[in-house]
Amino acid sequence: MVGILREEEINQLLTELIDTYGYDFTGYSMPMLQRRINQFYNLQQIGNFPALRYLLKNDPQYFRLFISKIMVPVTEMFRDPPFFAALRTTILPALSNFPLIRIWHAGCSTGEEVYSMAILLKELHLLHKSILYATDINPEALETASKGIFPQKPFQHYADNYLKAGGELLLQNYYGPYLGQAKFRDELKKRIVFSTHNLAADASFNQFQLIICRNVLIYFNQELQNRVFTLFDSSLESKGYLALGSKETLRFSHLNQHYQKANLKEKIWQKL
Ligand SMILES: C[S@@+](CC[C@H](N)C(=O)[O-])C[C@H]1O[C@@H](n2cnc3c(N)ncnc32)[C@H](O)[C@@H]1O
Known part of the structure; x- marks a missing residue:
């Protein structure tokens, strides 16, 4: 089943990431961030928002995985x-x-x-x-x-x-x-x-x-x-x-x- 995090939930998550890790994503394009956080949430099959919050807050390795999945890494050699x-x-x-x-x-x-x-x-x-x-x-x-x-x-x-x-x-x-x-x-x-x-x-x-x-x-x-x-x-x-x-x-x-x-x-x- 596909779950979608509400905007308030994503905002809460972003505030907690500032407090816990000092990473501030609030200046990013929100539609992009929402899309990618929801993709991560579903692929990980976490099931509910409190579980996601708990993992991100308490497991730095999980936070590292989160960053690698919500960032857009697209690149190539001699691009343009x-x-x-x-x-x-x-x-x-x-x-x-x-x-x-x-x-x-x-x-x-x-x-x-x-x-x-x-x-x-x-x-x-x-x-x-x-x-x-x-x-x-x-x-x-x-x-x-x-x-x-x-x-x-x-x-x-x-x-x-x-x-x-x-x-x-x-x-x-x-x-x-x-x-x-x-x-x-x-x-x-x-x-x-x-x-x-x-x-x-x-x-x-x-x-x-x-x-x-x-x-x-x-x-x-x-x-x-x-x-x-x-x-x-x-x-x-x-x-x-x-x-x-x-x-x-x-x-x-x-x-x-x-x-x-x-x-x-x-x-x-x-x-x-
Ligand atoms: C689309 S890639 C661009 C890669 C390369 N510069 C190019 O044009 O092919 C965007 C990169 O920006 C990085 N990025 C996003 N936010 C960043 C930040 N706050 N500080 C440093 N790098 C960031 C992402 O992790 C990602 O690797």
């Missing part, structure tokens, strides 16, 4: 190839004179985006002097990301994306077979630091020349988006770049006046 082409031809070359290039992938999910970036940097001969911070709220997704092992099936599509983004070789140069899956070469991973970080609550942890946060803010309301923009602003060096997803914009933010578009077509801004 023209975006990666813009990084390759204009943004990364502009950073090439820095002795150390610091890049933050916020909301990296299972890591396909950050491995794509490592490949770009490798082909531009910049990987050895770059450091990539890949963060996400979802520890399960990060675990997958840090292993660098992925199912083979989507790799034909990834190879097409790579070439459309201006790839110089063949994508398969960067991974090898591993127990029926694809494993990225260690040299790509060596320059990546994986860590949990919650954009809704955690502070800045470094200064970057490039911050990439794509397809994350679409799930946040304007208030939470503004919090995140302030966090990015305080984490970005002067003249640094901020890249968002195709449906996201800095335009309606209070910080818009301190940035200029760095690319006409892509969602990339430069701090003034």
